[in-house]
Amino acid sequence: MNWKNALKDYRHYLKIERGLAANTIENYSLDVEKLSNWLQLNNNKVSPLSISEEEVQQFIYTLAKTMNARSQARIISGLRGFFSYLVFEDYRQTNPLELIESPKTGRKLPHTLSTEEIDTLIAAIDLNKPEGERNRAILETLYGCGLRVSELTNLRLSDLFFEEGFIKVTGKGSKSRFVPIAETTCKYIELYMHHIRAHQDIQKGHEDTLFLNRRGKQLTRAMIFTIIKRLATITGLHKNISPHTFRHSFATHLLENGADLRAIQQMLGHESITTTEIYVHLDRSHLRKVMEEFHPRR
DSSP: OOHHHHHHHHHHIIIIISOOOHHHHHHHHHHHHHHHHHHHHTTOOOOTTTOOHHHHHHHHHHHHHHSOHHHHHHHHHHHHHHHHHHHHTTSOSSOTTTTOOOOOOOOOOOOOOOHHHHHHHHHTSOTTSHHHHHHHHHHHHHHHHTOOHHHHHTOBGGGEETTTTEEEEEOGGGOEEEEEOOHHHHHHHHHHHHHTGGGSOOOTTOTTBSSBOTTSSBOOHHHHHHHHHHHHHHHTOOSOOOHHHHHHHHHHHHHHTTOOHHHHHHHHTOSSHHHHGGGGGGOHHHHHHHHHHHOTTO
């Protein structure tokens, strides 16, 4: 079995048996391709069935010269999953990454914006341009619902349940959840839908897509990044922000105002509460308020 065939079988396994999303499958595949390309570059014709721990370790040493610890750990995790699959299918007896440890990455605290900074960014949007109403609705939805950028670009008209006060969000692993949506956010989405989207020439296959580009197609993730970076430049905001910054701000502000961590976990679509707990580290004053309010010795 060569690398191409092994990867093809692995992709099929990830899609059919594990039901992973296309983006996740693509990321796992890239990890395997990096190893395969490195072997080819070094004229090493070893197959995925015979590659040794030493050869994989040498590849990881090469990664360490150009990648940070977090990126290395992600690739090691992806490769470990690939070889675990080969062992599971009886193609190999052992996993060459079984004894290879991932580098320590620590927990990186996310950047957040204050409510004033978010208001300033939204106020900087030029509503005289056709895309202005759309961009305002995008930022209001990112912050108001705490969405990932891919969740935002994949939103459908059929996912909007404004009367019930919810939107349906399809997250990682194609798992769906219902997220509450504020009346203000609903208002800006409806303004965009009625004043801009309703007059667009929508391309076939995108009739149900909520946020469209000027050609009537689904917006790309890169375009959302560009919109936010431009607004940061216009307002003179000297922070390295991205669409995910609005998601982090959503969670942090909820926590600061007394929201339950479990509720935030459900709204963000985190499988594990430990992922959500990172927001506890962002605001120590919130922890003191909780102590003062709830501890019997307060």
